Amino acid sequence: MQDLAVSDIIVRSNDEEALGGAARVFTFFRDKLLSGELKAGDRLLAERELALALGVSRPVLREALRSLAMLGLLDIRHGRGAFVRAADASVLGQALTLCLAPEPNILDDVLQARIAIECQAIRLACERASERDLQALAGMLDTLVVSLDDPEKGGQADYAFHLAIVRASGSSALMKIYEAISPLLMRSHVERRRDTFREPAITSHLVDAHRAVFLSLVQRDPDAAESRLREHFKIGDELRRKNLFTSYQSQASNL
Amino acid sequence: MQDLAVSDIIVRSNDEEALGGAARVFTFFRDKLLSGELKAGDRLLAERELALALGVSRPVLREALRSLAMLGLLDIRHGRGAFVRAADASVLGQALTLCLAPEPNILDDVLQARIAIECQAIRLACERASERDLQALAGMLDTLVVSLDDPEKGGQADYAFHLAIVRASGSSALMKIYEAISPLLMRSHVERRRDTFREPAITSHLVDAHRAVFLSLVQRDPDAAESRLREHFKIGDELRRKNLFTSYQSQASNL
DNA sequence: GTCAGTCCGTGGTCTGACCACTCTAAACCG
DNA sequence: CGGTTTAGAGTGGTCAGACCACGGACTGAC
Numbered sequence: 001m002q003d004l005a006v007s008d009i010i011v012r013s014n015d016e017e018a019l020g021g022a023a024r025v026f027t028f029f030r031d032k033l034l035s036g037e038l039k040a041g042d043r044l045l046a047e048r049e050l051a052l053a054l055g056v057s058r059p060v061l062r063e064a065l066r067s068l069a070m071l072g073l074l075d076i077r078h079g080r081g082a083f084v085r086a087a088d089a090s091v092l093g094q095a096l097t098l099c100l101a102p103e104p105n106i107l108d109d110v111l112q113a114r115i116a117i118e119c120q121a122i123r124l125a126c127e128r129a130s131e132r133d134l135q136a137l138a139g140m141l142d143t144l145v146v147s148l149d150d151p152e153k154g155g156q157a158d159y160a161f162h163l164a165i166v167r168a169s170g171s172s173a174l175m176k177i178y179e180a181i182s183p184l185l186m187r188s189h190v191e192r193r194r195d196t197f198r199e200p201a202i203t204s205h206l207v208d209a210h211r212a213v214f215l216s217l218v219q220r221d222p223d224a225a226e227s228r229l230r231e232h233f234k235i236g237d238e239l240r241r242k243n244l245f246t247s248y249q250s251q252a253s254n255l
Numbered sequence: 256m257q258d259l260a261v262s263d264i265i266v267r268s269n270d271e272e273a274l275g276g277a278a279r280v281f282t283f284f285r286d287k288l289l290s291g292e293l294k295a296g297d298r299l300l301a302e303r304e305l306a307l308a309l310g311v312s313r314p315v316l317r318e319a320l321r322s323l324a325m326l327g328l329l330d331i332r333h334g335r336g337a338f339v340r341a342a343d344a345s346v347l348g349q350a351l352t353l354c355l356a357p358e359p360n361i362l363d364d365v366l367q368a369r370i371a372i373e374c375q376a377i378r379l380a381c382e383r384a385s386e387r388d389l390q391a392l393a394g395m396l397d398t399l400v401v402s403l404d405d406p407e408k409g410g411q412a413d414y415a416f417h418l419a420i421v422r423a424s425g426s427s428a429l430m431k432i433y434e435a436i437s438p439l440l441m442r443s444h445v446e447r448r449r450d451t452f453r454e455p456a457i458t459s460h461l462v463d464a465h466r467a468v469f470l471s472l473v474q475r476d477p478d479a480a481e482s483r484l485r486e487h488f489k490i491g492d493e494l495r496r497k498n499l500f501t502s503y504q505s506q507a508s509n510l
Numbered sequence: 511g512t513c514a515g516t517c518c519g520t521g522g523t524c525t526g527a528c529c530a531c532t533c534t535a536a537a538c539c540g
Numbered sequence: 541c542g543g544t545t546t547a548g549a550g551t552g553g554t555c556a557g558a559c560c561a562c563g564g565a566c567t568g569a570c
Binding site for chain 2: 030120
Binding site: 301302303317331332333334335336337 | 551552
């Protein structure tokens with residue numbers, strides 16, 4: 001072991017003591033991130049310098065930096081350096097996926113979370129939505145109508161519309177959580193769309209329901225908006241079940 | 256609790272290519288976790304053996320394992336080994352905190368998320384709550400009443416009651432998200448309680464509101480339950496603001 | 511002025527060694 | 541024989557130094 005600077009010893013003893021080296025460095029940077037002392041875009045010192053400054057070896061420092069990178073907090077680029085990254089909901093989504101992995105019925109469950117977020121979001125949106133938000137929603141409604149016959153585009157337009165509602169709520173917490181659960185929803189969303197886009201009952205409901213929700217939002221009526229949104233989810237669910245049933249039936253008759 | 260066989264590992268040579276070594280090992284284990292091939296309590300091979308089996312050096316392997324440990328997926332214990340850990344919502348909470356750190360008004364924002372989750376949860380609970388769930392809630396209601404004059408216990412009882420509602424929804428996704436945001440709420444919750452527990456208007460509202468919510472739940476009336484819950488949040492918020500106002504007023508008169 | 515090649519700073523990886531902790535089982539003592 | 545102590549093996553924790561691979565900047569030639 002090389003010479004140990006006295007200052008290093010003092011700093012260490014005042015720090016958390018029970019934590020391992022890597023964990024100590026990890027929390028060190030995490031706290032800098034939380035306190036805003038490190039902002040997105042900042043560049044960290046070189047690994048060799050950091051290791052020296054923090055009084056740990058390079059492998060230990062790397063374990064900490066790698067952990068931060070895996071959490072999406074750092075962007076480490078070969079030959080360039082380590083950069084602080086803007087907070088990203090994708091990590092949240094991954095964490096949620098990991099947490100929910102062992103549970104059964106996740107899909108239906110996550111759908112419940114989606115309904116929860118959206119219903120609260122639209123209430124807030126009724127209070128807070130700006131003219132621009134409403135115009136954006138109107139545009140998405142149009143996109144949704146013209147892309148009814150394309151499962152891919154239609155699904156995206158549908159998602160964009162609902163996402164815009166959450167955005168119009170002006171609540172970043174709702175937004176982040178919604179983004180976090182979105183990837184889990186996506187998988188089934190497009191599939192369902194592909195199964196149902198030829199059913200007139202479903203496509204007509206789709207347009208009517210979204211339009212009704214939008215109108216309530218324009219009228220800034222939270223109760224109406226929420227109940228129409230709930231209606232939309234409920235009917236959509238029923239139609240999908242019905243469609244699933246008939247498709248199974250036709251499969252059975254083909255045997 | 257069983258060791259991971261080396262044969263389980265060898266297969267992966269044509270895997271993802273662009274990823275760095277540590278990232279590759281990381282996703283390797285993450286996928287094993289997601290697929291259920293690795294369950295909570297399983298013990299990993301020793302680092303030296305794993306490194307050999309995966310074809311990477313020990314430092315690289317350690318970067319990956321440390322990352323998994325930081326995510327709460329692994330429990331690495333000095334002198335004993337690395338064990339797979341049960342999914343934990345605390346990581347979700349940390350990730351959320353990190354994501355929301357740069358945002359202003361997080362507290363109010365997270366409260367909106369809380370309302371969202373609970374309102375949906377109580378609707379589901381009206382459908383799904385078991386007799387046991389209801390009895391548990393009844394018990395918590397009693398605890399809440401008898402601990403009105405203790406900010407600490409009262410706050411805990413309050414939280415326990417609301418958590419029990421979410422649990423009664425039977426949705427693990429709602430539950431996880433609720434647990435994730437709870438720590439962010441806790442901070443303000445106890446403080447508020449300390450400021451307001453001597454106000455008769457507030458404490459009486461507290462009991463009435465919780466009881467009303469509970470009764471609607473017993474009657475399995477989703478609309479009533481949700482609206483009473485919203486009422487509870489709304490009035491609680493107003494009372495706190497009012498109390499905050501008068502306390503500022505009295506401070507001013509003391510100057 | 512543009513392009514190419516070189517050089518330097520950076521992260522990426524490896525090796526081999528040693529330390530610290532935990533458990534176990536053998537050795538020891540009563 | 542039974543309980544205690546101790547030595548060993550196996551594990552993670554840390555370290556130092558070296559080398560490779562990538563990216564950008566500088567410099568030289570054209």
